[in-house]
Amino acid sequence: MGRWEADAGGRLQYAAMSLYFERGYDAVTVAEIAERAGLTKRTFFRHYADKREVLFAGAPAFQAGVVAAVAAAPVDQAPVDTVIAALAETGGAQLAQYGEWARARRDLVESSADLRERALIKSADLAAAVAAALRERGVAPGQATLTAHAAVTAFTVGYDRWADGNGVGDLPTAVRETLADLRTALTPG
Amino acid sequence: MGRWEADAGGRLQYAAMSLYFERGYDAVTVAEIAERAGLTKRTFFRHYADKREVLFAGAPAFQAGVVAAVAAAPVDQAPVDTVIAALAETGGAQLAQYGEWARARRDLVESSADLRERALIKSADLAAAVAAALRERGVAPGQATLTAHAAVTAFTVGYDRWADGNGVGDLPTAVRETLADLRTALTPG
Numbered sequence: 001m002g003r004w005e006a007d008a009g010g011r012l013q014y015a016a017m018s019l020y021f022e023r024g025y026d027a028v029t030v031a032e033i034a035e036r037a038g039l040t041k042r043t044f045f046r047h048y049a050d051k052r053e054v055l056f057a058g059a060p061a062f063q064a065g066v067v068a069a070v071a072a073a074p075v076d077q078a079p080v081d082t083v084i085a086a087l088a089e090t091g092g093a094q095l096a097q098y099g100e101w102a103r104a105r106r107d108l109v110e111s112s113a114d115l116r117e118r119a120l121i122k123s124a125d126l127a128a129a130v131a132a133a134l135r136e137r138g139v140a141p142g143q144a145t146l147t148a149h150a151a152v153t154a155f156t157v158g159y160d161r162w163a164d165g166n167g168v169g170d171l172p173t174a175v176r177e178t179l180a181d182l183r184t185a186l187t188p189g
Numbered sequence: 190m191g192r193w194e195a196d197a198g199g200r201l202q203y204a205a206m207s208l209y210f211e212r213g214y215d216a217v218t219v220a221e222i223a224e225r226a227g228l229t230k231r232t233f234f235r236h237y238a239d240k241r242e243v244l245f246a247g248a249p250a251f252q253a254g255v256v257a258a259v260a261a262a263p264v265d266q267a268p269v270d271t272v273i274a275a276l277a278e279t280g281g282a283q284l285a286q287y288g289e290w291a292r293a294r295r296d297l298v299e300s301s302a303d304l305r306e307r308a309l310i311k312s313a314d315l316a317a318a319v320a321a322a323l324r325e326r327g328v329a330p331g332q333a334t335l336t337a338h339a340a341v342t343a344f345t346v347g348y349d350r351w352a353d354g355n356g357v358g359d360l361p362t363a364v365r366e367t368l369a370d371l372r373t374a375l376t377p378g
Contacts, residue, residue, distance in 0.1 A: 074378070078376065079378050115374075116313070120306070120310065142346075143373070145373045146259065146346060146374040149346070150280060150342060150374060153342065157331075161331075178335070184332070186368075186375060187269075189269075189270050
C-alpha cells in the first residue's frame with residue numbers, strides 16, 4: 001500500500017477503505033476519514049467530492065490509460081483484441097495495487113446501493129470512452145459500441161474472478177480467460 | 190397510449206412523460222405531474238417512490254416476464270438463445286407500447302445523470318435476475334453471468350437501434366440482429 005500513503009489523496013483513500021472495512025460504508029463520516037488520515041475535512045473535499053468518490057479515485061487514470069492504449073495499438077488487430085489488451089494491461093498495471101484488498105473492496109461496493117450505482121456509472125463511462133476511441137480508429141459506430149460493451153463485461157467479470165482469488169493470480173490472464181468464456185457463452189445452440 | 194390512461198398509475202406515467210418532454214426532466218415537479226393527471230401528490234406517491242421511478246414503471250413486469258420465459262424455455266436450447274428469445278419476445282410485448290415515444294424517452298434518460306444511473310441499475314438487476322434463472326436451469330455460474338450480461342447488452346443496444354428508428358420497426362428483429370453483430374464483434378483477429 002506504499003503508493004497510497006505517499007500523498008494526501010492516497011492517505012485519505014487508505015484511511016477511508018480501512019474505516020469502511022472496519023465499520024461498514026454507511027457508518028463512516030468524512031470527518032472520521034480525515035481524522036484517521038491526520039488531515040482536515042477541507043483537505044478531503046479538495047481531493048474528493050464525497051465519501052463515494054474516494055473508493056473510485058483510480059477510475060479517471062484507468063480510463064485515460066485504456067483510451068491511450070487503444071489509440072496506440074497496432075492497426076492490424078481485431079478491435080476486440082485491441083480493447084481487451086488495453087483493459088488487461090492497464091488494469092494489471094493500475095488495479096493490481098489493490099492486491100489483497102481487491103475482494104473486500106468489491107464486496108464493499110456490492111454492499112451499498114450508492115456505491116453500486118457509482119460503479120455502474122464508471123463502467124458505462126469507460127465503455128463509452130472506449131467506443132469513442134474505436135470510432136477514432138475507423139471502427140463503425142455499431143461495432144464500436146458492441147465491442148466496447150462486450151470487452152468491458154469481460155474485464156469486469158474477469159476482475160471479479162481475480163478479486164475472488166484475493167488478487168493473488170494474474171489480472172490480465174483472468175481477463176483473457178473471461179473473454180474466451182464469453183465467446184463460448186455466445187456460441188449458438 | 191390507451192393502456193397508460195386506464196388507471197391512476199398509467200395516467201401519472203403519461204402526464205410525467207408529457208411534462209418531461211415539454212420542459213425537461215429537472216424542471217418538472219411531482220405536484221405538476223399529479224395536477225396534469227388530475228390526481229393528488231398523495232396518489233402519486235402511492236404509485237411511485239419519486240419522479241425517477243415513474244419513467245421505469247414497466248421494469249418489474251418486464252424483468253418478471255423475462256425470468257418466467259427463461260424458466261419455461263425448451264431445455265435443448267443454448268442458454269444465450271434462451272435469454273435472447275425471452276428478452277426479445279417479452280420486450281416486444283411490453284416495451285413496444287412506447288411506440289413513437291421510444292426515442293424521446295431514451296434521449297430523456299440520457300439527458301439526466303440521475304435517470305442514467307437508474308437505468309443502469311435496472312439493467313444490472315435484470316442481468317442478475319437472468320443469471321439466477323439460468324443457474325436454476327443448471328447452467329454453470331460463470332457461464333450464467335457472462336451469458337446474462339452479453340444478452341442484456343445485445344438487448345439494450347438493439348432496443349436503442351429500434352428507438353433510433355422511432356419504434357417503427359420490429360423490436361425482436363432488432364435484438365436478434367444485434368446479437369449477430371455482437372458475435373461478429375467478438376470474432377478474434
